[in-house]
Amino acid sequence: MIMNSRALAAKCCYAVIDQGRSLSDELPKQQDKLIGKDKGLLQEMCYGVLRYLPELENDVRHLMQKPLKGKQRVFHFLLLVGVYQIRYMRIPDHAAVSETVAATSVLKNRHMKALVNAVLRGFLRTLEAESKQTHKIDNSLPDPIKYNHPGWFIKKVQQGYPEQWQAILEANQQRPPMWLRANQQHHTSEQYQALLNEANIDIAIIEPNSHAISLVKPIDVAKLPGFDEGWVSVQDAAAQQAARxxxxxxxxxxxxxxxxxxxxxxxxxxxxxxxxxxxxxxxxxxxxxxxxxxxxxxxxxxxxxxxxxxxxxxxxxxxxxxxxxxxxxxxxxxxxxxxxxxxxxxxxxxxxxxxxxxxxxxxxxxxxxxxxxxxxxxxxxxxxxxxxxxxxxxxxxxxxxxxxxxxxxxxxxxxxxxxxxxxxxxxxxxxxxxxxxxxx
Missing domain, CATH: 3.40.50.150 (Vaccinia Virus protein VP39)
Known part of the structure; x- marks a missing residue:
């Protein structure tokens, strides 16, 4: 069977949200069924749905008469995968819709094809109508939808950081950088920076206390000089403060x-x-x-x-x-x-x-x-x-x-x-x- 990355994304998100499984456990299982760039596409869709879950569910809710339940729940997440592609990814709308509709066959329920097609096309019409209006933040939306975090967590952050809570929630929605830790038994951080420069890998910043190295964009670890030889590890600069x-x-x-x-x-x-x-x-x-x-x-x-x-x-x-x-x-x-x-x-x-x-x-x-x-x-x-x-x-x-x-x-x-x-x-x-x- 040809694997459809949208179908796998829906199954992965269903496992996390409805079955309480960890994304770090579920995603590799589904990625093993794909090859090449499709692995990255699957990751992008899963991470995206989980980042924007309340917002995406709100988008879908307005286009359906009743929520999907029981054995149909995986198709709820397929709809979220489709809406995420349309709203946040550079995939052409027609491709996002057609590939997501095609996933209904992979998920072994062709009867859902018409519903998925109708909801996604309805969402496209909604976006077209929105584009003709002056864009304003809808302050009538509940905080969990507006900020894409659960309500209990928003309240705790507001209590702990009354001046910074919105910035914290916004930061949580960003893509994380890739930080490196040079193995001092092989190279100092400065020496490893030179190796990165020779490999045409761009450095964003150096954290002054730990000398952690941040890259301009994440890359495959196999492209890092000496990774297999133990010259470098991937570790956030905050975590690198521990040894210091x-x-x-x-x-x-x-x-x-x-x-x-x-x-x-x-x-x-x-x-x-x-x-x-x-x-x-x-x-x-x-x-x-x-x-x-x-x-x-x-x-x-x-x-x-x-x-x-x-x-x-x-x-x-x-x-x-x-x-x-x-x-x-x-x-x-x-x-x-x-x-x-x-x-x-x-x-x-x-x-x-x-x-x-x-x-x-x-x-x-x-x-x-x-x-x-x-x-x-x-x-x-x-x-x-x-x-x-x-x-x-x-x-x-x-x-x-x-x-x-x-x-x-x-x-x-x-x-x-x-x-x-x-x-x-x-x-x-x-x-x-x-x-x-x-x-x-």
């Missing part, structure tokens, strides 16, 4: 807690190859496969353990000089990279995550040597997971000293509890860091 802040020293005994997929583990080892040992733990054994793969490609070694960070069952009894706790979190700082987070994460998840983070932090702190350093990190922007979590921990423990973080070599804000990066700060992901010293 942990600041490992020679002969340190180091723990990377909740380590999968292993980017920060590898970065620490690249930065300080003379540490005494590196232990990387994660509760999901299946995710540790990626840790092993990254270590192997970069020719690094670590003691990798499938373990629950809220328990000491795995622990040998040796305390650590440095601990990186990349805590389980809502992922609300990386929505631009993972738009499915908006729809998979629920409001009541946050309180559960805060409790889990508290349990892990309390447990892991006991594994740190007096005089040792722990860096707490999340890819969240929600204060209850970040500054409020750390403030609670400091208030409840007498042996904790918060070390002020000075981003960009500016004057240190002694009152700030950690360092909160918001999405698109210097084109980086949303991240939070707090650096804690265990008193003697």
């Amino acid at each position: 802040l942990l600041d490992c020293q020679p002969n340190d005994v180091v723990l990377d807690c909740c380590a999968a997929p292993g980017g920060k583990t590898c970065h620490i080892l690249e930065q300080t190859p003379t540490i005494a040992s590196m232990t990387a733990i994660d509760i999901e054994e299946s995710r540790l496969t990626r840790v092993h793969e990254n270590l192997e490609r970069l020719h690094l070694s670590a003691n990798v353990i499938a373990a629950d960070a809220a328990s000491k069952a795995w622990w040998s009894g040796e305390q650590f000089d440095r601990i990186l706790l990349d805590a389980p979190c809502s992922g609300t700082g990386v929505i631009r990279r993972h738009p499915d987070i908006k729809w998979l994460r629920k409001a009541d998840d946050i309180d559960k995550l805060v409790i889990l983070q508290q349990q892990i932090l309390d447990n892991i702190w006991s594994l740190l040597k007096p005089g040792g350093t722990l860096v707490y990190a999340t890819c969240s922007i929600l204060p209850e997971e970040n500054c409020q979590q750390i403030s609670r921990f400091i208030a409840q423990n007498q042996d904790v000293q918060l070390i002020a973080i000075s981003p960009d070599n500016a004057d240190t804000d002694e009152q700030a509890v950690g360092w909160q990066l918001l999405p698109d700060d210097k084109n980086m992901d949303g991240f939070y860091y707090a650096k804690l010293l265990k008193l003697q």
Whole structure:
């Protein structure tokens, strides 16, 4: 059977939204059924539908007498795929309609052909009518449709960032940049920049603290000089701050807690190859496969353990000089990279995550040597997971000293509890860091 990328996009979006599956799990399964540029087309349609889901559903809702349910639900997502192509992609309208209608046969329901055709052609007529009017933002639309985020999340961002909430939501809708991390065991960042220049790969910016390299546009990793040899990795500049802040020293005994997929583990080892040992733990054994793969490609070694960070069952009894706790979190700082987070994460998840983070932090702190350093990190922007979590921990423990973080070599804000990066700060992901010293 000839695979139709629109049909696969509909199935992928259905799996995420209606069945609660991760896009990072579902998309590769469907991409394996395609070849060449169709893989990228499928990714663009899936990411696009998930970025603009409320808006697209609102477009379709006005053109149908009743919503599609049960076995017909996959065709609801096929309609969204069609509308996304028409509204946001450079595909000619006739091709977007005809290819999306053709997907009904691939999805084994020819009876839906007429409906899909009618709705998409109706949407084209709607756009034509809109184009004749002066374009204005429709302020009568509910916020979830206007901003393409769930209502509960919009309220939390408004509460946490009353002056910046709209900019945060807008940043979440942007396409993420491709950041690189040069392996210092092979090349400095400056030397690797020269290799990129020789390969005619354009550099956008260099992040001054971590020396992370941002490309003008994403490319296939196979085109990066020395990727297979371990010269470079893909990692957002916000995530690259972790190794810098942990600041490992020679002969340190180091723990990377909740380590999968292993980017920060590898970065620490690249930065300080003379540490005494590196232990990387994660509760999901299946995710540790990626840790092993990254270590192997970069020719690094670590003691990798499938373990629950809220328990000491795995622990040998040796305390650590440095601990990186990349805590389980809502992922609300990386929505631009993972738009499915908006729809998979629920409001009541946050309180559960805060409790889990508290349990892990309390447990892991006991594994740190007096005089040792722990860096707490999340890819969240929600204060209850970040500054409020750390403030609670400091208030409840007498042996904790918060070390002020000075981003960009500016004057240190002694009152700030950690360092909160918001999405698109210097084109980086949303991240939070707090650096804690265990008193003697």
